[in-house]
Amino acid sequence: MVVPALPAGLTRRLVVWELVAVFAVSLGASGLRALVNFVGAVTAPAPLSSQRATVLGSFTPDRPWLDLAYHLVSIATGLAPVLLVAYLLVRSGESLRTIGVDASRPGSDLGRGLALAAAIGSTGLVFYLATVALGINKMVVASSLPDVWWAVPVQVLAAAENGILEEVLVAGFLLHRLAQLGVGRGRALVISSLLRGSYHLYQGAGGFLGNVIMGFVFGWLYQRWGRAMPLVVAHTAIDVGAFVGFALLAGRVSWLPGA
Template sequence: MNSWLSPARPEVEVVTGRERRLVVTEILVVATVTLGLSGLRSLISLLDSLAAPAPLAQRKVTIDQPLATDAWVDLAAQLASSLQLVAWGGLGLYLLVRAGSGPRGVGLDGRRPWRDLRAACGLAALIGIPGLGFYLLTRAIGINLTVVPSVLDDHWWRVPVLLVSAFANSWAEEVLVVGWLLSALRRLGLTENRSLLVAAVLRGSYHLYQGFGGGIGNLVMGLVFGRYWQRTGRLWPLVVAHTLIDVVAFVGSALLAGKVSFLPGN
């Protein structure tokens, strides 16, 4: 009997020769200009935090912060930042189409909206609730920075921008790390388990700026999300679940910071 620990691998033509070299080059180039470079920067940021005299738990890192002093310029800068992430996801979709797959092939279609939504809510709860506890634990034992999801000024556009940011982050990560990367690794002939580990390590790497807890927590999230996709072929539940998690973190931080004991003030 199949289990979630034993992935169902679809029939995929494994590339060889020149085509294989092109796929490897594609992975290296896309990783270098998108999330792989983010992983390197996160590692450098973690090393800088470790070199500082203050312990990790006494240092803060902010995810969404002002990018300009003028409110309208800041709004434009925030939207431009989100647009870059949406474009990264679009690049992943384009490469999937070029490889003969496309949105339907990775589960970005509207065939089963309500089932996808129910699955997304379940995944969000499965990752988000234990994730908060794990964050508090790792900060308490001193291996994670204090993460402030948002310190955006209280403009009329703050909540809409945070909603856009949550979706943009989720779209870029799930399309690139799950839909595109796992599909590309299949074409290279890697086993499902090895492909899953590669994608999960990449996801963990670009969260290392938060500390060891952020890296480990997101690695586990990558294992769960990646296996779900390998078993179901549905990507929308991952995008929506990730968006829900980020919406709670970003908007909750903006509205409740300083009012709830375990949330740091701005």
């Protein structure tokens, strides 16, 4: 990946403020909330491994159509920071294509993304089970949506939201802007990975560590490929497997905590 130059008219100060603004209204704020949640969890009387963290839950389980409306609005507004990033890139004479978010290589992006999802998803499940057994992570309830016709479509849409939001911001935009600031690749990887881990702290230390490792892998691949699209595919596939898989296994298996 070629180190990008700072576009004409875009100063280092402006880039720093761009990053502060984008993450203050998105995943950086989520990281702060997750930290407070983590402090509350580890200081609670109940051990961490006996607590639950619900990722995709119901807003109004007794009113399915209103519940669906809440989810669709939540997914749509959750992607707003991606629009902000798109605007900032265009303003600097770039675009989402600059960070490899486009449909120019569908076959390559899909193949790389699904292969990465298989590798990360399988090892991530083993890592999660180990951290719960060690008592350093909550039982994660990936999806607790009611048994309604729209449950799977919403799970897929929520997974796509996570994949697009996180990989466009934390892999593509952040690493691109850090490179333009002259931050070394290793240091940029540390920043990106710690940020990714921070907003998963609500799950416990295991969620934090697992996502820091995932952040290193995804960040390194972005630096190598110069494309965030395979990472969007991978992240979406991983979350689809987690949401839909958990819902299918809940109440049917004993080896999955929280199911």
